[in-house]
Amino acid sequence: MHIVVCIKQVPDSAQIRVHPVTNTIMRQGVPAIINPFDVFAIEEALRLKDRFGGRVTVLTMGPPQAEDALRKAIAYGADDVILLTDRAFAGADTLATSFALAQTIRKIGEEHPVDLVFTGKQTIDGDTAQVGPGIAKRLGLQLLTYVSAIDALDLQGRTITVQRRSEGGVQVIQTRLPALITMLEGSNQIRFASMDDMFRSARLTVPQWNKDRAGIEDVSKIGLKGSPTVVSKIFTPKPRAVKAQMIGADLDASGTANAILDILGSRHPRLAQELGLIAP
Amino acid sequence: MAEKFDAIVVGAGPAGNAAAYTMAKAGLSVLQLERGETPGTKNVQGAILYADALERIIPDFRDDAPLERHVIEQRMWVLDEKSFIGTNYRSDAFNSDQPNRYTILRAPFDKWFSGKVKAAGGLVICETTVTDLIQEGKKVIGVRTDREGGDIYADVVILADGVNSLLAKKAGFHGELEAKNVALAVKEIHFLPEEVVQSRFNIKGNEGVVIEIAGAVTHGMVGTAFLYTNKESITLGIGCLLSDFKKAGIAPYTLLEELKAHPAIAPLIEGGEMKEYAAHLIPEGGYKAVPTLYGEGWMIAGDSAGLVNAVHREGSNLAMTSGRLAAETVIALKEMKLPCTAPHLARYKAALDDSFVMKDLRKYKELPDILHGNPHFFSVYPQLLNRAAHTMLMVDGQDKHSKEKTIRGSFVEQRSLWGLVGDAYRMWRATR
Numbered sequence: 001m002h003i004v005v006c007i008k009q010v011p012d013s014a015q016i017r018v019h020p021v022t023n024t025i026m027r028q029g030v031p032a033i034i035n036p037f038d039v040f041a042i043e044e045a046l047r048l049k050d051r052f053g054g055r056v057t058v059l060t061m062g063p064p065q066a067e068d069a070l071r072k073a074i075a076y077g078a079d080d081v082i083l084l085t086d087r088a089f090a091g092a093d094t095l096a097t098s099f100a101l102a103q104t105i106r107k108i109g110e111e112h113p114v115d116l117v118f119t120g121k122q123t124i125d126g127d128t129a130q131v132g133p134g135i136a137k138r139l140g141l142q143l144l145t146y147v148s149a150i151d152a153l154d155l156q157g158r159t160i161t162v163q164r165r166s167e168g169g170v171q172v173i174q175t176r177l178p179a180l181i182t183m184l185e186g187s188n189q190i191r192f193a194s195m196d197d198m199f200r201s202a203r204l205t206v207p208q209w210n211k212d213r214a215g216i217e218d219v220s221k222i223g224l225k226g227s228p229t230v231v232s233k234i235f236t237p238k239p240r241a242v243k244a245q246m247i248g249a250d251l252d253a254s255g256t257a258n259a260i261l262d263i264l265g266s267r268h269p270r271l272a273q274e275l276g277l278i279a280p
Numbered sequence: 281m282a283e284k285f286d287a288i289v290v291g292a293g294p295a296g297n298a299a300a301y302t303m304a305k306a307g308l309s310v311l312q313l314e315r316g317e318t319p320g321t322k323n324v325q326g327a328i329l330y331a332d333a334l335e336r337i338i339p340d341f342r343d344d345a346p347l348e349r350h351v352i353e354q355r356m357w358v359l360d361e362k363s364f365i366g367t368n369y370r371s372d373a374f375n376s377d378q379p380n381r382y383t384i385l386r387a388p389f390d391k392w393f394s395g396k397v398k399a400a401g402g403l404v405i406c407e408t409t410v411t412d413l414i415q416e417g418k419k420v421i422g423v424r425t426d427r428e429g430g431d432i433y434a435d436v437v438i439l440a441d442g443v444n445s446l447l448a449k450k451a452g453f454h455g456e457l458e459a460k461n462v463a464l465a466v467k468e469i470h471f472l473p474e475e476v477v478q479s480r481f482n483i484k485g486n487e488g489v490v491i492e493i494a495g496a497v498t499h500g501m502v503g504t505a506f507l508y509t510n511k512e513s514i515t516l517g518i519g520c521l522l523s524d525f526k527k528a529g530i531a532p533y534t535l536l537e538e539l540k541a542h543p544a545i546a547p548l549i550e551g552g553e554m555k556e557y558a559a560h561l562i563p564e565g566g567y568k569a570v571p572t573l574y575g576e577g578w579m580i581a582g583d584s585a586g587l588v589n590a591v592h593r594e595g596s597n598l599a600m601t602s603g604r605l606a607a608e609t610v611i612a613l614k615e616m617k618l619p620c621t622a623p624h625l626a627r628y629k630a631a632l633d634d635s636f637v638m639k640d641l642r643k644y645k646e647l648p649d650i651l652h653g654n655p656h657f658f659s660v661y662p663q664l665l666n667r668a669a670h671t672m673l674m675v676d677g678q679d680k681h682s683k684e685k686t687i688r689g690s691f692v693e694q695r696s697l698w699g700l701v702g703d704a705y706r707m708w709r710a711t712r
Contacts, residue, residue, distance in 0.1 A: 017471070017555060031318070194428040198405050199283060 001054030001155060003045040004105055005078070005118040006135065007038035009062050009069040010125040018236055034069045037120025040183040043190045044150065045118045046077050052153060054115075055079040057108060061089060061100055067206040075193040075201035082108070086210040091224030094126070098134025099221045104214040105139060116160070117180040121146055129182070136180035144173060145182045285311045285403075287610055288423055288434040290410045290447060292319035294596040295582025296440030297393040298337050298603030304402035306611045311432060312394075312402055313425065315409040320390030323442075324560035325596055326467065326506055326517060328490065329382045329389070333597035337604050338396060342378065346388040348510040349488025350379030353481075357544065359495035360666040364544040375487065383488050383508045383515070385469075413437060413451045413578070419621075420451070420577035436620035437578045438606050440599075443561045445584035453580065454571030459526060460652060461565025463503060463590070465519025466532040468540075470552030474512050480548055481509055492593065493518075495662030497539045501528055502651045502658055505539050506593070507548065514549055516540065519562060521652075532559065564590040567645035573632065574625040579606045589640050591647060598637045605631040650706050657703070660694050 011030045034042075045056045058073040060066050061084040070081035084104050092100065105114055117136070122129035129145070136143040144162050151172065152161040161174040165184055193201075216222060247259050265272030289300040292314035300312040316322035328351070334341050353370035374380070398404055414422040414431060422433035441447055443462065448454050472480075481489040493505035503520025518535045525532060539545055563569065563586040570586045573579060581587070582599030589598060609628040610620065618624050632638050651657060668687040672680075691700060 017553075192427065195408075195425060195430045195432070198408060198427060199403075202403050202405050 001048070001052055001115050002109075002112045003048060003054065003056045003116045003118060004108060004114050005038070005041050005045045005056060005058045005073070006101055006105075006131070007042065007058055007060050007069060007073065007120070008035045008123050008125075009033070009060060009066040010035045010123055013124045032065065032068065034072060035120050035123045035125075037122060037124070037183065037185055039120070039190050040185060040187050041118035041120050041181075042073055042076055042078065043188045044181075044183055045116070046191065047188065048116070048150065048153060049077075052155060055112065057082065057112075059084065059101065059104060059108070061085070061092075061097060061104075064208070067208075070206050071201050071204060074204050075197050076191060077193065077197050081204075081206060083206050083208045084214060085208050088211050088219055088223050091227060092222060093227035093229035094128050094130035094134060095228060096222050096224075096226035098131045098138065099226060100211075100214065100216060101131065102135045102138035103216050104209065105135065107213075107215045115155075115177050117141060117178070119180070119182045121182045121184050132180060132182040139178075139180075142175040142177070142179035144175060144179055146184050147181045148184045148187045150181075282422075282429075282431050282433055283311070284422075284433040285309045286434065286614065287311075287436050287438060287607075288313065288432060289438045289440060290423065291440035291442060291582075291584070292316070292390065292394050292397075292404065292406070293323045293440060293442060293582060293599065294390075294393070295584070295599035295603035296438070297390070297397055298333075298600040299438045299440060299581060299607040300397045300402045300404070300603075301337060301393070301400055302604050302607035303610055304397060304400035306607075307401075308611065308614060310397075310402040311434070312397060312404045313408050313410050313423065314394075314404065314406045317407055318391055319394035319404070319406065320387040323386050323390050324467075324558045325386050326508055326515060326593070327384050327386050327389075327596070328508065328593070329384045330594065330597040331378065331380045331382065333600040333604075337600060344392070346384070346392050347486075348383040348385060349483075349486045350374065351381040351383065351490050352379075352483065352487045353489045355489065355491040357491055357493045357495070358662045358665050359493060359497055359542060359544060360663050361496050362543060363666045363670065364493075364495070365665050365669045381490075383490070383510050385510060410441070410447060413447060415451070418576045420575070435577070436610055436625075438603070438610075439578060439580040439584050440582045440603060441584050443563050443583040445580065448571065448580055448584060451578075453575065453578070457561075457563070458565070458569070459523035460521060461563065461569045461586070461648070462522050463519045463562040463564045464522045464525055464532055464559065465517055465562055466536050466559045467515055467517025467557065468536065468554050469510070469513050469515050469556040470549045471513045471555045472549075472552045476551070477509055477512065477514065483509070486511070493539075493545075494658065495666075496659075497535060497542060498658055499528055499530055499535070500655050500659030501525065501530075502655065504593075505535075507545065513555070514552060516545070516549060521564065522561070562590070562595065563588050564648065566590065566648045567638075567641040568648070570641065573629050574622060576622045577620050579609070579625055579628050581606045587637055587641070589644065591644050592640070594640075598640075601635060601637050602632060605635065605637075654703065654706065656695065657707075664691055664694060 009032050012033045015030050049056050056078045057080040058070060058078040059082045060069055064085055067083050070083055073081055089100055119132035133143055144164060146165045147162045148165050149163040158177045159174055160179055164171045164173050286308040287303050287310050289296045289312040292312055300310050304310045352374040355366055355368050357364040357366035394404055409426045410423045411426050412424040413420045414424055420437050424431050439445060439447055478484060488509045491507040497505055498520050501520035501524035505518035508515040518539050563583055565586055573585055581602040587598040587602050588595040606628050613620055613624050671683050671687055
C-alpha cells in the first residue's frame with residue numbers, strides 16, 4: 001500500500017501581527033509550521049501503515065524553506081518526502097496548486113502506484129478546503145472530506161470505510177480505492193518521534209522536484225498564469241462598535257420580555273409598528 | 281545500534297552553539313541536543329551582543345547575523361520615584377565598520393547561530409530533552425534522551441543546558457542554586473515603528489541606545505533595570521536577586537509595571553504594542569558560586585557554569601567564550617590522541633582562568649557579599665543623588681553654599697560620616 005500525504009507549511013496564524021500603520025500582515029519573525037490539520041493527515045496515514053504495512057510519502061509544494069516541514073514529517077516516521085519547488089509555481093491559487101500536486105502524484109504513482117491520498121480538511125492561512133477536492137477530481141479519486149475516523153480498510157477488496165462529519169451528524173461511508181481523504185482536527189494525536197527517526201530527519205537531504213521532474217509541461221496551468229483568483233482588496237475588519245446590551249435579571253419574565261421589546265422597538269420603528277408596540 | 285559521536289553538546293544557547301560550531305568546524309563528529317522546538321525558542325536574554333566573543337568564533341558574523349542595532353549611546357540612570365539623574369556616553373566612533381556592541385533578538389539570532397553549526401557539519405536535533413547522563417562509574421559516556429531508543433554515546437559531553445542545569449544537579453556536579461546567587465529578570469518587548477524608535481532616541485539608520493537603570497524601581501532590592509532599542513521595538517526589563525524578591529514579597533511583574541509607568545520611561549514606550557514577554561533566571565553568584573567545571577568525560581559552560589559578570593551585565597560573551605574554550609580543549613586532545621579524562625580536561629579550566637572570563641569574575645568576587653550586606657546602595661543613594669540634583673537646580677533664592685551644606689547634611693543624616701566612608705571603602709575593595 002502506498003499513501004501520499006499532501007501538507008502545507010503555513011505561518012503560525014496564532015502569532016501573526018498586523019502592522020499598526022500599513023495594515024498589512026507582518027510575516028517577519030512568525031514561525032512556519034505544518035498546517036495543523038495536515039498533522040492529523042500525517043498521523044492517520046502512519047497509523048494505516050502501522051496496521052497494514054506499505055509506505056508513506058509526504059508531499060508539499062512551496063519555497064525551499066518548506067523543507068523544514070518535510071524534515072518534521074520524516075521525524076514522525078514518513079518513509080519519503082518530496083518538495084515540489086519551482087519559481088514557475090509562484091503565485092498559485094487553489095486551482096493551480098491542485099493541478100501541480102495532482103500532476104506530481106500522478107508522477108509519483110508511475111513508480112509506486114498510489115492507493116490513498118491524505119490532506120488536512122483545510123489550511124489555516126487560506127481556509128478554502130479546495131485543494132484536496134481539486135486533486136481528487138483531477139486524479140479521478142473517490143473523495144471523502146471531513147473524515148474523523150477510519151473504520152476499516154480492505155486491501156483485497158479495495159474498499160475503505162470511514163466516519164465522516166456532516167451537518168446532521170456522522171455518516172459512515174464505504175468507498176473503493178484509490179481515494180482521497182481530508183482529515184478533521186482532533187481525530188488522532190501525532191506520535192512522539194523515536195530517536196532513530198530524529199536522526200534520520202536531521203541527516204536527510206530533502207529531495208526537490210521542479211516542474212519538469214513532476215512532468216508538468218503546460219505552464220499556463222501553474223503559478224500566477226494558471227490562477228484565475230483575483231485579490232481585489234485586503235483590509236483589517238474594524239471591531240464592531242455596537243456592544244451587547246445587558247438587561248438586569250431583577251425583572252420577572254414579562255418584565256424582561258417588555259424590556260427586550262422596548263429595545264427592539266427603539267431600534268426598528270417599522271417592526272414596532274407592525275407589532276403594534278407604538279401607534280402608526 | 282546506538283549512535284556514537286566525538287562530542288555531544290547539550291543545549292543550543294550561546295555556549296552550546298559556540299562549542300558545537302567550533303568542534304564541527306574542526307571536523308569532529310558533533311551532536312547537539314536542544315529541548316526547544318527550534319534553537320532560540322527557550323532562550324531569553326536582554327539582549328546585548330558583544331561582538332568580540334562572537335568574532336573569535338565566526339569572524340565575518342556581521343555579513344548575515346540578524347542584528348538589530350549597533351549601540352552608539354549608553355545612558356546610566358539612577359531613579360527615584362519621580363526623577364532620574366544620570367550619565368550619557370555617545371560617540372560617533374561606535375559607528376565604525378565593525379561596531380562592538382549590538383542589540384539582538386535572541387529567537388532569530390540563535391536560529392542563525394544554529395544554522396552555522398549545521399553548515400559546519402554539526403548534527404542538531406531539537407525537541408529532544410536530555411534526561412540523564414549515562415555514566416560508567418564516574419565517567420560520563422553519553423546521554424539519555426526522552427525519546428524511544430534515546431541513548432547516545434560520545435567521548436565527551438559538554439553541558440550548556442542553561443542557568444538551572446538540571447543535568448549537572450542530577451549528576452551531582454553541583455548543588456541546588458541558592459536564591460541569593462540568582463537574579464530573576466522579567467522583560468517586555470514593545471513594538472513601535474522604526475521611525476518612532478529613531479526619533480525618540482535621536483538616532484538614525486541602525487544606531488541604537490542602551491539605558492541601564494538603578495534606583496527606586498527595585499524597591500531597595502539588589503537589582504537593575506534596562507531599556508534597549510531594537511529595529512522596530514523597545515525591550516524593557518528589570519531584575520533583582522531571587523532572595524530579595526522572596527524577602528520583599530513583591531512580584532517581578534509589579535516592578536515592571538511600575539517601571540513602565542515611571543515618568544522617565546513612560547514617554548519612551550508610549551503607543552507601543554507589547555508583543556512579547558519573558559522571564560529568566562540569571563546566575564549572579566559570581567566567582568565564589570562557580571561550580572566544578574569539568575570531570576571524567578564532561579565539561580560545563582555558560583550560564584550552567586554560572587559564568588555571568590553581573591556588574592557589567594555580561595553573560596552571553598562569557599558563555600560563548602567558555603563554549604569555545606571547552607571545544608578547543610576537545611580539539612586539542614583529539615589531535616594529541618588523548619582521552620577526555622579529568623586530568624586532560626583540566627586544560628579547559630586553565631584556559632578559562634587565563635581568559636577575561638575568570639579574571640573579571642575574580643575581580644568582583646567580593647561584590648555579591650557586599651551588596652547583600654548593604655542594601656542601601658539600592659535604596660538610599662538613589663534618593664540622595666536625585667535630591668541633590670534637584671536642590672542644586674532649583675533657583676529659589678537660597679545661596680549655593682547653603683544648598684551644598686543641605687546636600688552634605690542629607691548624605692550624613694542618612695548614612696552617617698563613617699557609613700559613607702565605609703561604603704566608599706567597600707565599593708573600592710569590591711571593584712579594584
